[in-house]
Amino acid sequence: MGINIDNAAFYQRELRRADADFSGEIDSEQEIKQALQLILEGRPIDELPQKYQRTLRQFVDTQSREDTAFNDIIDTPEVEAAVAELMKHFQTKEDLLKELVYSAQAPIVSEPNPEPDAAHNAVRPITEPVRGLAENEKVLKINVAHIEPLWDKNRLQGRRVPGGFEIYDPRLNSSFADCEMFAVVVNKTIDYGEKTLRLTLQVGQDFRALWGQKIFQVTLNGIELKPGNFELDFGSDLKGFVPPQDGVYEFIVPKEMQNIGVLAFMTAGATNYFARVSNIEIVVQPEPAPQVNDQTIQSNQIGYIRGFAKTAIVELPADSAVDSLEFSVQNTQGEAVWTGRSTYNQVYKDAGAKVMVLDFSALEQPGTYTLIVPQQNGISGELKTPVVLKENPAAGLSATRNAALLAFKWFTDGEHGPYGNIHEQDKETPIYGSETTIDVSGGWHDAGDYGKYTVNGAYSAGLLLVNKKYADNDLAYDAGLVPRENAARADYLSIVKHELDFLLKMQRTDGACYHKATAAEWLASEVAPQDDAQLKTVLPVSTTATADFAAAMALGYAEYKNSAVAEDRIMAAQYLAAAEQAWAFLVQNPDLIMTAETYDNHRYGGPYTDHQDQDERLWAAVELFNATGEAKYQKYIKDNLPALLTQDRFGDNAPDWGNVNYLALFSYTRNSNADPELQQKIESALIKYADALLARQAENPYGLAFAGIGAGFDWGSNSVAATAGLELMYIYKQTGNLKYKQGALKIVDYLLGKNPNGISYITGFGEKSVRQPHFRPSMSGQYPTPDGLLVGGPNSVAYSGDTIAMSIQTYPAMRIYADDQNSWSTNEVAINWQANLAALLALLSEE
Template sequence: MLNFGLKQYVPMTIALLSLSTAAFSATAYINQVGYRSGDSKEFALVDGSGNVEIVNASGSTVLTVTPGESSTWAPSGQNVQLVDFSELKTPGTYSIKVGGQVVRSDLKVADKTYEDVLKASLKWYYYQRASMALDETYAGQWKRAAGHTNPTARLHSSTGASGTINSSKGWYDAGDYGRYIVNSGITTYTLLSLYEHFPDYFKTLKWNIPAEGNLPDLLAEIKWNLDWMLTMQASDGGVYHKLTTLGFPGDVMPAQDSDPLYVIGKGTAATFDFAAVMAVAARVYKPFDASYASKCLEAAKKAYAWGAQNPNKAFNNPSDVATGSYADGSLGDEKDFAGTELFVTTGDASYKTSGASHNLPGWADVSGLATYGKATHATEFGNVAQVAKDTLLSVADDFEARSTTGFGVVMGDNDFYWGSNSVAGNQGVWLLHAYYLTGDKKYYVAATKVLDYLLGKNPLDMSFLTGYGTKSPMMPHHRPSTADGVKDPVPGMIVGGPQPGGEDIGSQTWECKDYRTGKPATSYTDNRCSYATNEVAINWNAPFAYLAGAIEAINAGYAPSFATSGITSIKPAVARKAHAKQGPQLRFADQMLYVEKNGKRFNLNGHRIK
């Protein structure tokens, strides 16, 4: 008989049995798509007790980990422990045991973990194409007839003109069929920058879309939207704000939305956003089509000149228009964005701007995009680049610190507003820029945690990407997914995500019942009524695609041209060591209390049972 000194434990048996019951209610929140084998890896544990075992498919424990200290994550009100299992590098599917009980069995470790979700999130733009039928060859069960094929659109009186223009192509903006220059601006920029940062990776990556000429798939997809944007520039250089009907359509397919299209508004924000995007496009497309690149650059210059002469022309919806407004009263950030990109493209110092912003990029504030441009072009911007870099790193340091507690993500209470998942995505993109500029792996690790959050490591235990993960949205606010007769929603869409605003809650039949929980991170409903939490939008997909694409490209050996040397060699941060040897641990499993020592199990009398 072995003596473990168990007399001290036996009087506590009842208390320990009670404690073990808590282990049964433990919940592990994981990245449901998987973790890269070579990366730092962690999941979140709520209501756990004791060590955590990672078990392989044959039932053998391959890693035992002591969770980190519990900390409260205010957005969900939960006490969370982070479990670092970075030492597990062998690809496979594993189970997680807490207190000897399996709490989930879908923990995946793999190589090229995010390639499929990258392709899906980019292919979604194909599904959003206007003026084109989606053939079964490319769209599968989500094939559909072309919508909005008549290129003739009426000039609304808000444009200051009359008559019609021809405007086709482009991406439907969200769950409706409007097309908006402002939101296209940040979306198209983000995707262009993904290609510009990793051209060699994306030259060969394909995901079954109809591509134009010799263009890589990513540039072919982006060009479909650039072509539409070019149609929205007036002869004087100004850019029209949007192309929509006067109101939102019902839940119909694009081909059934037959109300007249109007070109609505013309303003400073749309014009400068357009100028910035076209300036980047001129650089990116030049190796493939010099004529098209020149066309984009001339359009950018013309737009910038109009914006400089009309710096305060803000857009607001006319009284007879009820589609998305994208109204913005602060217009200096758009000028900074446009000037930065035009200076990078042309070298013309008249476009050069100074200063830097701490603000996370979003459609209404693109000053952070200008900060990216300045910080990553040290030669061109000189001292201004250093200011931008310092600004960027100060924000990134705050982000990284926040990612080490709670659910291990950057998000805080104030980040849960409409489109919160794009906030998370843009935080990840910001962190990657800090990584490029310093080579400090802490920023890379924090950025990967954003993908963890979006793909399931969140208090809803949900992947926010349709079609991917153990649990993902089935009823997004997306007209084609509602009206197409297909059970599964169009795949590859990031839904807006939790936020407590409740703008879609009401008593009408088309409105939602109150789904708010009192906590921002859990105020969400997977329901078609919820345009405030469950709609999709092109600007929400773009940062997710950038994150997944950049992480895959980096691990394939690529890096942006401006990056510090050595960032393509990713090594995981030092993890807590697995327990190769440990003292006796009291466990409870299969309705039996036992002692575990060095991976062996003994009953309370000290006899070996396993």
């Protein structure tokens, strides 16, 4: 007998519960077909033979891991008759089986109310107007395969229903005065032309809005859509919401949007939240797309350095048959001073293109030139770009170096920042689970938000001080800090001192350090720092925060104890006492302390959690030994450091705030009182590691040595790349071998524009540089975007609800990037990323 779609949904819910723990091999394709046949004919799951239940469950699990040919399963005589009625609801048989598979994978709503109460969340029937398609229109029907929660607030639930989905509050007669985000991943393409998104909304009869007349905001590919047949209800944050009224809603989709990636719904506060969305489609009136020549030359937009490699890139389609390109470099008189043909000339997977490298390294006369790729096979029109050749790194990079350092001013709270008296409430911040308050004013904001994190703050300040050990000129340059705090103290040290002094406030009387000070909820992106009235909470201590703190304070002591400024020498003594007290706590508490329930990424900002603290403890021991020379620290180092020398990347997954073994190793080698034999072993291991980085870089036409674990591009891949450059500079400083400095400069070329996106990832530097970073002060519209900020860059790993990045997640890894303020997973800024850039440029620009 036939079966309607509602029964199919019921059967699939039952399937989720059937033999959920089964794991084994699929018995046979025939059993799959027979099981599907019985389900589609209306047979309840629990009445199927046990082997069919197991087989079908395993088949469903398999679909989430393998690209199985769906038609091979359905398109057989024995099931054709059974699916005929269901096919009225789907465009293809593949879509039908995907419907069954995703239904079986949908999460079961947890107690206390596993399913929406039918009476409580009853919706009124709605009659849709009959709308035919005009002769020149096309329609993309969006079948909801899965409704995905993007924010981990664990309150509202989403589930698929026939023709769409529902979002609801499982708690009856309860209010939720917050927002959540749910998404439907589409990943379809559609023609260029005028477009309209249509959907049917049915609101639960007991729904009561808490924020005016709002039920949800609709975005497509992260873009808030303009209304077509209704008016939005706007909040104080200027976000427009759909009103909680039954009806068919139309939205205007930008005509140039052809990749339909992610359709997202951000809910509004309500009592008894319940919304059913169905019949989602996009109607387009196709028209010819404008012809745009998007071929460009990707190059370092600031300038190349005499005596080092100079390359640029032109990308062709991956299937191009062109074997090479001719190019030339012309001087200001229009004379060709260099001609050549491209090299590499092969497809690079992470760019999704055939990469043609233009190498003009032999050009050595400083000046301004034009790099030209004439029209030829594969090039539809002449390409040209200016090229600047600088005499030395100081001439080429000092302005960028200064801006990268001064950007920390824009992260700074209190008297040393540009915002005036902000966050006065931080002076009385409650400790989690206590009525006690402490002063956590001052210091650096962590990233695009206004939270303050001990782990990342200590890492960033500590890295900048480790970097100073490798400097030839003591980094005493005038970066242009206004006002100049003390003529006897370099800007570099003034900026670091702001964070060290703040970190002292995060230490408890027993030596332990609080993990972070953040508000319970994320602040709206458009709120300026002076308008942030949120009360922060000081979160419990952790051993990672305590160890990072100890390292940074010991470094601070070593640096400021000989300062010409009397205040600095006084503070240096405090830094050392704090570091030693933190170490004493670590000795008394040898096991990891990490209060997981308060660092769970649901509340109180970013977690900054770690599964172990051995690298942080080692770094602390190294810096305390460097500062004091005491034997107890040397013993800890000798007991724990040597084993790292044979591990991949010295036990660091990627060098960053959570993986600091590399800082311990590089710092130990600069201690004149260290064990020379151990130093030699470390240096040999570091050189081997650096040579491996150069080998990877040689295989990458864009000059990258490392951007993430495996083949991935990590969250903050630009920072990972910059850190690899910094490591190469440290090896250059130890060996004097210019190949390592060359490797570092290639990474700077990438950051300044020689990348698949053709963009300088450093704000304010380059003709095409980042314009819209995820940085709340500039997003508020009350402050300019500071120059010198490094944004996170391509991210192929995790998106954390970033619907803009999600909409392009199928792109090649190096192209999963958007210069958009709302793309926090690719375009945010952060103090640790900034520290890596500032440190790298400081060393490169010395000569």
